[in-house]
Amino acid sequence: MSETTENKESLKEDVAEQVTENTEEVTETTNEQSQEIELTTEEYKQKVSELESKLAEEEDRYLRLRADYDNLRRRTQLDRESQEKYRAQSLLTDLLPVLDNFERALQVEVTSDDAVALYKGIDMVYRSFVDAMNKEGLELIPAEGVQFDPTVHQAVMQESDSEKESGIILRELQKGYKLKDRVIRPSMVSVNE
Structure with missing residues (x-):
């Protein structure tokens, strides 16, 4: 074992x-x-x-x-x-000279009856033209008697008027316009020294 x-x-x-x-x-x-x-x-x-x-x-x-x-x-x-x-800006810019011509035509003195009738017709067309442009947003830039603003006014000459403050616009030489809030043509003005 x-x-x-x-x-x-x-x-x-x-x-x-x-x-x-x-x-x-x-x-x-x-x-x-x-x-x-x-x-x-x-x-x-x-x-x-x-x-x-x-x-x-x-x-x-x-x-x-x-x-x-x-x-x-x-x-x-x-x-x-x-x-x-601003879709109408191009068209309105092109039509501004037409508007200027209407205004010049309405500044002419008329004496004969035929001229008065023609004048009234031009005035009616001018007013409807201005209404149509205003509906698109065209606004006139105020100029005469207001303070010069270089963003909306273009000074082309200076004049002297002792009764008014310096920088006040004395005359508007060409109207300026805005489309809504955009200047499409500045006012050409004469400014007080």
């Missing part, structure tokens, strides 16, 4: 050795896997960091593009409104 006991002891020792070897192998494998997991975790952290920075860049780019689009839409809307508001 002692041999069996020895065999058992020997077997126990062999098994213990194998268990120890297996335990060491498992420990080494576990350590290697743990290092791989740590490396993988670091790689994932780095990858996540890269992706977060790319996402932040893309969000910033998106916000800039969105702001550019909003600005473009707003500018387009303002341009459309401006075009609508």
Whole structure:
């Protein structure tokens, strides 16, 4: 029986050795896997960091593009409104000399009955012409007796009148007009020194 006991002891020792070897192998494998997991975790952290920075860049780019689009839409809307508001500017500018000619024609003295009838007809056409232009937003710029304003008046000469203040407009040489809030022709005036 002692041999069996020895065999058992020997077997126990062999098994213990194998268990120890297996335990060491498992420990080494576990350590290697743990290092791989740590490396993988670091790689994932780095990858996540890269992706977060790319996402932040893309969000910033998106916000800039969105702001550019909003600005473009707003500018387009303002341009459309401006075009609508001042759509008649070109036509009215071209018709201002016609208006001036009507006014000159109405300044002529008439004496005969035929001339008076013609004068009345021209006056009626002139008034309807002025009404049509006013409906489009044409406004006369006040000049005589007001303070000179370089944004709406154009001084072409200076005169001296001691009874009036300096900078007051003494005479209007050519009428000026605005279309809504835009000057399309400044008044040509003579200003007191």
